[in-house]
Every structure is written in structure tokens, then in C-alpha cells.
Amino acid sequence: MTSETFGARVHHALATRGQFCVGIDPHAGLLAQWGLPDDVSGLERFAMTVVEAVAPSASVVKPQSAFYERFGSRGVAVLERVIAESRAAGALVLLDVKRGDIGSTTQAYADAYLDPASPLAADAITASPYLGFGSLDPMVDTARRHGAGVFVLALTSNKEGPEVQHARADDGGTVAGGVLRRLGELNAGAEPLGSFGAVVGATIGETDESFAINGPLLAPGFGAQGGTPADLRRIFGSAAGAVLASSSREVLRLGPEPQAMTDAVRRGNDELAEALA
Numbered sequence: 001m002t003s004e005t006f007g008a009r010v011h012h013a014l015a016t017r018g019q020f021c022v023g024i025d026p027h028a029g030l031l032a033q034w035g036l037p038d039d040v041s042g043l044e045r046f047a048m049t050v051v052e053a054v055a056p057s058a059s060v061v062k063p064q065s066a067f068y069e070r071f072g073s074r075g076v077a078v079l080e081r082v083i084a085e086s087r088a089a090g091a092l093v094l095l096d097v098k099r100g101d102i103g104s105t106t107q108a109y110a111d112a113y114l115d116p117a118s119p120l121a122a123d124a125i126t127a128s129p130y131l132g133f134g135s136l137d138p139m140v141d142t143a144r145r146h147g148a149g150v151f152v153l154a155l156t157s158n159k160e161g162p163e164v165q166h167a168r169a170d171d172g173g174t175v176a177g178g179v180l181r182r183l184g185e186l187n188a189g190a191e192p193l194g195s196f197g198a199v200v201g202a203t204i205g206e207t208d209e210s211f212a213i214n215g216p217l218l219a220p221g222f223g224a225q226g227g228t229p230a231d232l233r234r235i236f237g238s239a240a241g242a243v244l245a246s247s248s249r250e251v252l253r254l255g256p257e258p259q260a261m262t263d264a265v266r267r268g269n270d271e272l273a274e275a276l277a
């Protein structure tokens, strides 16, 4: 993939392109709104229009795998194109797959998404630590080997998340706090930024957790789910410079006119630069 770490690449991308990330999520409702059929030809037209509109200027794009998988192997082939063409246009690709399993299977997921020899290889993926943080070790090792990144779910944007993530662990801290601590350990000493990020929703409300993990912080839920730049400032405080605010539907509903989506990236970056400076 590259000799540079993902942490170094995302640090550079945030500094030069901005903190706004576009989710490329071809919802059935959006295909209909764009006047496209709910089939693989509609999926391809939608996804490639978005790539062309946003990948030349956004720091990171985040395709959500589920929306491609629902069309089977031909949908996955479209996802492969989204990854390759977004990277060719200069965006980093964070593939949102939320994988996590027993260690031996986690290795296979890591090979599928983080090994540059795979047609689905991305710059980084999302992962779930809820089979135990250590079950992600093969993913961490593979990411280190290939200069890729992993964003681990800590405090998700959905209302059901707290029943697991706010639960108290044996040490009295929250389960999410334990995930953040382990990420800080993985990123210790990395410069300018570690490659192991946390997923922390822009909608989580009040929190006492520390986000000083020396890694990138993916904040989904920005836009359509209600998260605002002011929420990000409040949640992340002094860690706000490492935040990547992700928005899907709020941008995609502006299509199929490409310029409207391109303008949304610029607006999003400007708003975030002002709020998080």
C-alpha cells in the first residue's frame, strides 16, 4: 500500500483537505430520489457520481459496505470501483464494515480489507470490539504491517449504544472508556498521529470520557442524525483537531447534481474549521 502509516496520511489529509468526511451510502430511498432504479445499474450510477463529485476534495470518503452487499457480487464489484477511484482522486477510503469476530476469523477480515493484495483493500476500516478488544489483535497487526488504519467502535451514534457502551467494567470505568484506553495504548508514541481511531458519534450528548488517544476520531451522526459543529467542539474539546466528522444522507440528498455535493464538502470543511479551531 505505502510505507507511510495511516496515521500520518490521515493527519496530512485533515490538515490539507479538512475535517469533513462524506459517507457514500446508496440508500434505496436516495436512488429513488435521484430517479435511479433500485438495481446494480442505479447503484453504480449513484456511487460513481458521488465519487466524482466529492473524492477530489474530501479528505476521507466512507462507503458503507451494506448498501453495496445488498446487490450481491455485482454490488461488491461497484464497491471495489468506489474504493479504487476515490483513492485515485486523492481521498483516503475508510470502509465502514464494522467487522469483529473470534481472532482466527478476524484475520480473514483483515486480509480482505487491509491487505493491498485484496481487491477490497481500503486505507482503513471500522471494527467492533464487542467480542473483546483483544479479538481485534490480528486486525491491528495486519494494519501495522500494511500501513492501514482501524477505527474501533467506542461510543456509537445510535440510541441503543449506551446499554453496552456505558456499562461499568471491573475497574469501575465504562466499557467505552476501556476501548478508548486500549486505543491510546496502541497509538502510544506514534507521530504525528497513531493509526488506530475511535468511532464516537456526534450525537452522544454529555460525556466524561477522555478522547486523548493520539489517534483519529471518526464522528458519524453529523448532519442527518442531528450532530452539529458545536456538539463536536463540546464532546471532543482539546482533541477536536483529530476529528473527522462524517455525513452521508445530508450530502447525498443534494444529488444527482455533482456541483451541489462538491459545494457541500467545501461548506462542511469551512464550518468545521471555524468551530473546531
Ligand SMILES: O=c1ccn([C@@H]2O[C@H](COP(=O)(O)O)[C@@H](O)[C@H]2O)c(=O)[nH]1
Pocket (backbone or CB within 6 Å): 023, 025, 064, 096, 155, 156, 157, 158, 199, 200, 201, 220, 221, 222, 223, 224, 225, 246, 247, 248, 249, 250
Ligand atoms: O456510530 C455510528 C457508526 C457508524 N455510523 C454509520 O455512519 C453513517 C451515517 O449516515 P448518515 O446518513 O449521515 O446518518 C452510516 O453509514 C452508519 O452506518 C453511524 O451512523 N453511527
